[in-house]
Amino acid sequence: MSKRIDVKDLNVYYGDFLAVEDVTINIEAKSVTAFIGPSGCGKSTFLRTLNRMHEVIPGARVEGEVMLDGDNLYGPGVDPVTVRSQIGMVFQRPNPFPTMSIRDNVLAGVKLNNKKISKGEADVLVERSLKGANLWNEVKDRLEKPGSGLSGGQQQRLCIARAIAVEPQVILMDEPCSALDPISTLAIEDLINELKDQYTVVIVTHNMQQAARVSDRTAFFNIAGTGKPGKLIEVGDTHTIFSNPTQKATEDYVSGRFG
């Protein structure tokens, strides 16, 4: 239940502005790939093109190919809704649905699409997803309480449970820990380590230590200056990127000389 993503010659535009230029990257199945780089270099923008979430922003468009196990996400007639049901996303700020209980938040992907599900199946799905997100023990006695009553870290894990409940092939995470404290961050990082057994995980992070801790492969994005497009500088095994990068800019960034 995981697929690889191959991106070829991808340009991302906001209107006429070229935001990310010429990205070619292979993202392996059942592994964690981290995107690092300074602010504004287009990591999040690029991440959103992997499940066509950039289309929510007016004027955003891409050129190039994104292949999910050989199927082009941007091929003619491809429905972005189908893409997003295969490639889930977790956002920077926890965003559980305020009108729904914890249980309904987990079931949101099923219920909002009006799929019929028996109560028994729903119970199994809720328990499996919450266990998958390491949240079950904390919330099993208050599944009917609103999701907004949880702590920030718990809410973020609830959002991860919600994302894995629709059984995607790939999970994209856009700085999932930047709004969380170290303990909650640790819980999410442990979770990412477990998730890669079943899913392809792509994570954007500002925290280089976090990239080094959780990822198998790391991609470094950089920007030449404001107004210039962001570029993929280098991608490789996390160990290589952090200890022996081939590009000078990567070395400067990971060693803390800038950024």
Place this chain on the structure above:
Amino acid sequence: MTSTLTPVRSKRSALTKGQLPKYAPYAVLAAALVVGAAILALVGFNAFGWGLVSALLFAIGLVSWSAAVEGSRKAKDKLATCLVVGSFLIALLPLISVIWTVLVNGIPGLIAPGFLSTSMNGVTGVYDNRAAEEGAPVIGGIYHALLGTIQITLLATVISVPVGLLTAIYLVEYGNDGRIARAITFFVDVMTGIPSIVAGLFAAAFFFAVVGPGTKTGAVAAVALSVLMIPVVVRSSEEMLKIVPNELREAAYALGVRKWRTIIKVVIPTAISGIASGVTLAIARVIGETAPILVTAGFATSINSNVFSGWMASLPTFIYTQILNPTSPANPDPSSQRAWGAALVLIILVMLLNLGARLIARVFAPKTGR
């Protein structure tokens, strides 16, 4: 053994020096009331003047005492407080005065037997003359008008809410601030400013042209009211939909949920409390409209439970005709009593709607808590 400890003296703390005692405002108020009454007694007493003079005396007294004891900063603070409280009381005066007048004049009408359960059908000047001259009970009631108001307003709501809500959804979710969306926003703003009588004339002319000349029914009035209601509903719903965080929409999209489902199942439920209370306030706004109903539904003295045929009474037009054309021109008092009673009922309806809006907002609000 000599104690070096000094006993704790019950004196005012050094930190609270230079403050007015707690009772200061009350003392000044009492003095101001007494002095005010004395001054007014010299020129001829009246309650309004007494209040005004006392308020001025209170402000002057408190501020100058404070200036003497506490210094200029505290005195300015007291002056500002006096101004704020004074403005609040002035703003409250008309409201209290209206409620008081309507209560005093309306209660005799409201408690008259059969006031809420009978119509004006068959009530003629003869009965009113008898009531005024021989002390017989005032008969006749507002049942037909109450029924008409409820039917007309309900139909207007049924027309306006879907149109207004769908317009708001288009503006917020699909309009993208494009040319059409901006044009709609502009015309909605124009609609907000339409005088209610013009809305009534529009509805009347429209039905005259479409159905036939002289068509005056509750439905025509409902159309006129919805012309007034739609912009209010659009505006309030639009604001409520706008404040739904974009993150919730993105969260739903990322789960592979279609846009229209996201709107129906995530955006609207999140905003429903605000939308519902906005609609209720819009109803409260149009329920008291008189002019558009006069030209569209005419005036009836009997019960009409069919909103699509025949003239129909409503509370505002009932009040208007009872005051302007008393049932018995020789003795207008019974008519006036009925009009005040109807006014009281109308105010109670509006108050209930406002309370309802608050209740709805609370019931539908997203639940928090652990």
